[in-house]
Amino acid sequence: MKGMKMTIENSVTLAIAKKEELPKFKKDLQASFAVAVVETFGSTLDGPIPSDEDIEASFNESGAVIYHILSNGEKVGGAVVTINELTQHNALSFFFICVNAHGKGMGTQAWKAIEERHPKTKVWETHTPYFEKRNIHFYVNKCGFHIVEYFNKHHIDTHSPHDHNLPEDEDFFRFEKTMKEP
Template identity: 40%
Template structure:
């Protein structure tokens, strides 16, 4: 499967954000019988896009937009962060996520490490990053932005991942 990455054009930002919100919301809805607030408010997407090191990329396959990502690139250390990554809801289960990740790594061959976080309840994401992309869980952290979602605080727990490409483990 060939996934290509192109910079997000300003006129496509609304569609990009809406697709990302839909993909993230499906995961939350599948994990809970409750009616949660939007898992990814538009403000969070806009803040990620405004980050000084942010690069937003649209993923296409066979001429069709299938997902995208927002990366925070550190040009000094080459230790980059995948802030947001999504596969369109109508493109799940076809290997697009793995092809998207491979396209990211191909685009940034100078990377020595990648980091990211995903919610503790996102079993599909956890499996994807561990088994398909080669990441390792390094921590379970409380998201300081959201705080506890319920009395147990579970709604705010995030797994922190790293994929080191330089062979170093700290």
């Protein structure tokens, strides 16, 4: 079939991460987050981004679910969500696609898979630093979130003490996505 373009669809699925896989999960997450820090600030900062403590706190949060994101069975990223079974106001603590898998639509497919896995969700919430333009584009334009709050030195997030080790780390956006009733 000369001259005919063929598109190979990536099959993106989710798998629960096992406890023994969490150290590698954490390193992959930090490697993915470091790319934007280096692109924005020109060098890496002291210690990993996000900190080991922040990631481990998300792992141990009540209602936490840790997913590997798989493309055709291969690990290409991960997500940590917190599910509140009572209110169904759920949170996306961390979401990443490994650097070598960026730009292939896997993030959007993975987010859709997370939504499908948690159909009772009324509202999703997440945060991202002000300089993470790719994240802002992804959450707003691809996933349907809305920016609902901007945290900075004049408006501090009193619910989540950020120790992200970033320059001007108080500058974060809070996003929400209200889900449609089934």
